[in-house]
Amino acid sequence: MTLCGSALGLIGRTPLTALDRIHPGPGRIVAKAEFLMPGGSVKDRAARAIVEAARADGRLAPGATVVEMTSGNMGAGLAVVCAALGHPLVVTLSVGNSPARARMLEGMGAEVVFVDQVDGQPGQVTGADVAAAAVEAKRIAQARGGFYVDQFYAGEGMAAHRDTTGAEIWEQTGGRIDAWVAAVGTGATFLGVAAALKHERPTLLCAAVEPRGSEPLAGKPITKPKHVLQGTGYGLVPPHWQAELMDLSISVTDEEAERWRRDLACREGLYVGYSGAANVCAASRLLKSGRLAKDAVVATVLCDTGLKY
Ligand SMILES: Cc1ncc(COP(=O)(O)O)c(C=O)c1O
Structure with missing residues (x-):
């Protein structure tokens, strides 16, 4: 086999x-x-690498919650990895991202927290919209004692x-x-x-x-x-x-x-x-x-x- x-x-x-x-x-x-x-995207690779590194060096304990801001694809990649490794996942998503992404994330068992857009519009998400979703993710990670993925700063992705x-x-x-x-x-x-x-x-x-x-x-x-x-x-x-x-x-x-x-x-x-x-x-x-x-x-x-x- x-x-x-x-x-x-x-x-x-x-x-x-x-x-x-x-x-x-x-x-x-x-x-x-x-x-x-x-997960249907290139982000699966970074998701696996970041979570595996955090588990290996103790930043992410077995069964602990993973939290991240996503445009949808990192969230889906994390949902795959978290399901396979047994971690609850919370993602923050700008409402400007396509509804299909939120549906997929919820279908994969993630808790999706929607964040209002700052200056974008549906289908067009700006840097400010993403920054607002990141602030909310960081807040949730702190409040729940979860591991904040922080993809823009996580060197394991590259x-x-x-x-x-x-x-x-x-x-x-x-x-x-x-x-x-x-x-x-x-x-x-x-x-x-x-x-x-x-x-x-x-x-x-x-x-x-x-x-x-x-x-x-x-x-x-x-x-x-x-x-x-x-x-x-x-x-x-x-x-x-x-x-x-x-x-x-x-x-x-x-x-x-x-x-x-x-x-x-x-x-x-x-x-x-x-x-x-x-x-x-x-x-x-x-x-x-x-x-x-x-x-x-x-x-x-x-x-x-x-x-x-
Ligand atoms: C649809 C899509 N294309 C490209 C990228 C860019 O990938 P990277 O973050 O590695 O630059 C992303 C990242 O989320 C994405 O969602």
């Missing part, structure tokens, strides 16, 4: 799929199918992406890869993979994806804080940002994300969320820009399933 002992064993080792229909050339886009993991996602991409491409492109929430995915790939090949190009008008990583003033790339583009440089791992920033409009999302579904059979669609849009633009060789390979990530929206 070849078995996974629990859902934890379903996290990681996602397939790398070519996107030749939606981008027939020049070059090739390859994408990690992160939506296939049990390390998990360096040691798993990045290592997997290098292995799955046989080292035949020229660039890495990804949107940034906490930055764990972008930075971890960039660190792993640049360690293998220092000249490999790493491009962050930002919503047009909310591009602090590119050093631009915020002119449009609201956008559809839920889970990313909060209008701030993440706390542990490592500027030396980013070679450029590529901006994507809401209309482009919508169009590429639809094309990914209808032409590739990949029904994913907005950030994944923005990543593919940016990868295609990079390949068409002439900055890379005509046969270049660009890796990116399909962050979550479209069923969450």
